[in-house]
Amino acid sequence: MPGQDRQSTLRFLAEPADVNFGGKVHGGAVMKWIDLAAYACAAGWSGRYCITAYAGGIRFVRPIHVGNIVEVGAKVIYTGRTSMHIGIDVRAGDPTTTDRELTTHCIVIMVAVDGAGTPVQVPEWVPVSDKDKLLRDSANTLMEMRKKIGAEMEAHLKP
Template identity: 70%
Template sequence: MSQAQRDITLRFLAEPQDVNFGGKVHGGAVMKWIDLAAYACSAGWSGRYCVTAYAGGIRFVAPIHVGSLVEVEAKVIYTGKSSMHIALEVNACDPKSLNRRLTTHCIVIMVAVDQNGQPERVPQWIPETEIDKTQHATAIKLMEIRKKIGEEMQIFVED
């Protein structure tokens, strides 16, 4: 690919090894899938190796059953100098019916890095549609909220 790719969808079947003690897909497995999609999306946009800097606002809306067809949709909604804010949505369905339902959604921030782990500049993403502009503005608001939360969380960090 010679052009930056803003979004990506990963699709696969939920397998028996993904099950938790309650018989549904484990939240940790879903989080791994989210991280994989965020990486693929950010690498596609930046053309660089990327690392996860933040994952938050994760909402588990509905369980995923073993054997479900799972789709993890990821798209860039904001870019900084080296960071990319990726909005993710996880949908699942019985592969025989294809009636998709939302199961999880969140935001992940990825950072492009060089071979020494130092941040590298990424192409700027400019919102064009109204929904893009709304999501971009929301990403900026969330940055401000995360900054405040980070300050409050310092009480839990040992010096």
């Protein structure tokens, strides 16, 4: 039933194929994992196929090493009519311990669509805890900031 699964976590090992020229996991690989986790979370919440509308504020805090266990946590932090703001935390560490350090975090906006690709309504998420209310408020603040950034980016789209 949609609306029952607000968060998801993907876990896997960082592989040699994920490495960049500096010997660490490539940022592009991390961004792919983020998109996968955002999709799993949004689909679980909405019960629908979802598409990525926005990914932003990606902060690479520390590198991920080959052989690390990687956990990509995704959580609904705001819902609009057809969209879901998904907070993402990527953590990694030695698989022989339970210690995981934050390596990356960001926000991804997913939109639920029908078979024709038309946006459809998603279940509303209502925060209850103070922490969740702060997450929702942060998502609202980021929306306002994105509007301003979008207006500034228009200058780059015009010849």
